[in-house]
Amino acid sequence: MYQIACIKWGNKYSPEYVNRLFDGVRRHLDGDIAFTCMTDDPSGLHPDIRAIPIPVEPFDEAVTETLKTSARKGALRKVSLFKPGAVAQSGPILGFDLDVVITGDLSDLFTVSPGKICMRHDWLAKRRGRPDGHGSVFRFDPSRHGFLYTEFVKDPVNWMQKANVSEQKYTSMIAQEHGEFAYFPDDWIASFKRDAMRVPPLNYLMEPRLPQNARVMCFHGSPKMEEAVEGYKGGVLRHTRPASWLRDLWIGEEL
Numbered sequence: 001m002y003q004i005a006c007i008k009w010g011n012k013y014s015p016e017y018v019n020r021l022f023d024g025v026r027r028h029l030d031g032d033i034a035f036t037c038m039t040d041d042p043s044g045l046h047p048d049i050r051a052i053p054i055p056v057e058p059f060d061e062a063v064t065e066t067l068k069t070s071a072r073k074g075a076l077r078k079v080s081l082f083k084p085g086a087v088a089q090s091g092p093i094l095g096f097d098l099d100v101v102i103t104g105d106l107s108d109l110f111t112v113s114p115g116k117i118c119m120r121h122d123w124l125a126k127r128r129g130r131p132d133g134h135g136s137v138f139r140f141d142p143s144r145h146g147f148l149y150t151e152f153v154k155d156p157v158n159w160m161q162k163a164n165v166s167e168q169k170y171t172s173m174i175a176q177e178h179g180e181f182a183y184f185p186d187d188w189i190a191s192f193k194r195d196a197m198r199v200p201p202l203n204y205l206m207e208p209r210l211p212q213n214a215r216v217m218c219f220h221g222s223p224k225m226e227e228a229v230e231g232y233k234g235g236v237l238r239h240t241r242p243a244s245w246l247r248d249l250w251i252g253e254e255l
Contacts, residue, residue, distance in 0.1 A: 002029050002110065003093045005081055007038040009054055015044030017098040020250055022049055024102030027252070028215075031107075036087050038080060052087070055080055059156035066160050076160070078167045082140060082148035091141030096216070099224055100136050101250045103190070104215040109139060113182035117145055117175040120189035122168065131176060135168030136218040137189050147178060190214035192228060193221055197240055207241045217246075225250050 004025050008018055022035050023046075035049050042051035054077065057063075063076050078095075080086060087093055092110050112118065117140045119133030140148060151174055152159050163170035175181035190196065196208040196217065208228065210217075219225050223232035223240065229250065231242040 001032045001034055002106075003088050003091060004033060004035045005038070005087045005093050005095045006036075006098060007054070007078055007081055008098060009040045009077055013098045018049065019044075019046045020252075021096055021098060021100070021102070022046055023252060024249065025106065028102050028104060028106050034088070038086070055083065055086065058153055062156045063160070066157065066165060076165070076167050076170075078135070079149060079152050079170075082142070082145065082171075084142045084146040084149065086142070088142060090143035091145075092139050093142065095138045095140070097136045097218075099219040101217045101219070101225060101246065102215070103210060103217050103249055104188075104213070106215055109137070109184065109188065109215060112184065115141065115144060115180075116182040117148070117171070117180050118182050118184050119168065119172055120184045121186060123191055123194050131172065132166075132169050133172030133175075133181070133183065134189070134218070134220075135171060136220060137184065137216050138171065139184075145175070145180060148174060187211060187213040188215045190217050192217055192219050192223070193238075196228075196243070197238070200236055200239075203237075203239050203241070205241075208243045208246075210243075210245045217249075 006018060006021060018037050025035060026033060037045060037049050037051050038054050039051055040054050045051055057080060081095055094109055119135065119138045122132045122134040125132035148171060159170055163173055172181060190211045195211050197203060198206055198208060222234060228240060228243050229247050232238060232240045
């Protein structure tokens with residue numbers, strides 16, 4: 001049984017983002033799938049998606065107060081996914097943000113570096129020599145890694161300060177402190193703006209590339225999937241032609 005988790009709150013992403021993620025997972029895993037979405041509104045989700053409510057957390061007030069003076073909004077809600085037993089009693093559980101597209105076989109993401117918390121090395125952090133993981137794709141086991149939740153509950157303000165109010169920095173930092181961290185291979189988790197978009201003038205002449213070994217494409221920042229599908233006009237450097245492969249992989253045949 002492959003266990004998948006995501007979280008959706010507010011109205012930034014509609015239910016179709018969860019449904020398309022679910023469809024992508026189903027098309028790229030050969031076996032039974034348990035797909036869980038932690039959400040404040042389960043309406044519109046595919047009936048085969050298990051919806052669970054976002055819990056009221058003891059750190060909610062501290063997080064709310066901190067985020068009032070931070071440019072980062074809401075990412076720390078993902079800590080609730082790590083609450084022991086919230087998604088499942090044991091793992092591995094593969095978690096996704098909603099601004100990703102499944103582009104290849106996911107089975108290796110469950111087996112590489114067994115027993116470890118896995119994330120991709122963040123692109124910018126790696127370039128600057130920092131160890132931070134990127135939070136768009138992550139793997140954990142609640143039976144082994146309950147500290148991801150319990151340590152944050154003990155002192156949320158301290159951890160938010162240490163991690164610069166970044167969930168991905170917190171997750172990779174504490175996993176590394178516990179000796180329970182490993183990186184996914186870089187080429188498995190691709191960035192649309194770093195790995196797919198072409199440099200001028202090729203970006204005006206050719207569609208974005210799909211890296212050969214990519215299993216997941218992350219759309220952190222701009223453009224997002226719906227913009228990249230149609231073609232994005234974000235200035236000379238950010239201009240892209242429509243990505244035909246993205247339409248097939250992200251939209252495909254609607255559920």
